[in-house]
Amino acid sequence: MAIEQNKNDQTLSVEQRLRALYELQTILSEIDRIKTIRGELPEEVRDLEDNIEGLHTRVDKFKAEIEDLRLKSAKEKNNIEQAQAQIATYKQQLDNVRNNREFDLLSKEIEYQTLEIQLSEKRINQYAREIDNKNADIAAAEETLTDRNHILADKRRQLEEIVSETKKDEERLRLQAKELEPQIDARTLTAFKRIRKNARNGLGVVYIQRNACGGCFNRIPPQKQMEIKMHKKIIVCEYCGRIMIDPDLAGVTEGEA
CATH class of the missing domain: 1.10.287.1490 (Helix Hairpins)
Structure with a gap:
């Protein structure tokens, strides 16, 4: 099972993992919304x-x-x-x-x-x-x-x-x-769950909004934004620790972001 997981980690690109991670975040946020409807x-x-x-x-x-x-x-x-x-x-x-x-x-x-x-x-x-x-x-x-x-x-x-x-x-x-979890490497998935658990709003993945982190809203340097858009590696916010992606990957246009 571990060998199969390693093979999956190698075949999936960083962009694929990030896309799956954001989709997972979207699904979990919807589950959170349902829990909120139930209230206390x-x-x-x-x-x-x-x-x-x-x-x-x-x-x-x-x-x-x-x-x-x-x-x-x-x-x-x-x-x-x-x-x-x-x-x-x-x-x-x-x-x-x-x-x-x-x-x-x-x-x-x-x-x-x-x-x-x-x-x-x-x-x-x-x-x-x-x-x-x-x-x-x-x-x-x-x-x-x-x-x-x-x-x-x-x-x-x-x-x-x-x-x-x-x-x-x-x-x-x-x-x-x-069904989405196998599309994300185990290390990143574990980190995502830990970040989400500690985040007040349950967001472990956020996209850039107005040149700032979509989680803590601290400004992101242009060089760092460029690295995020290249999808070469998984990058976290140095302030809040959330995984960051560019708006395009989240399906959001620059104007909406």
């Missing part, structure tokens, strides 16, 4: 999908925390029942005490268990407040989810309409671009 909708759809997924995760987290609080509350209720049973036992034992020491010990145990009940009740009330707060958070998140889902459905509908209108054109253009 694809990004907005992705952002909404991420936002909705995050809200679902938040709701699930709240629900798990509520379940944990309910388990803790149930444990405290069980502690209260056990403490009440202990108090009942100690009160029965008070009827059979033989001395003040036993009475004092049982009284302290009853007091301790009473305090444990109060602490458990305090925790239960705290858990109940936390559950109420988390239920409120869930309600707010679900309300936001409803709004986001409505917006997402609308954005998806808009995007589907635009994509359906432009999909065939984009597929045709991408096929044309793919």
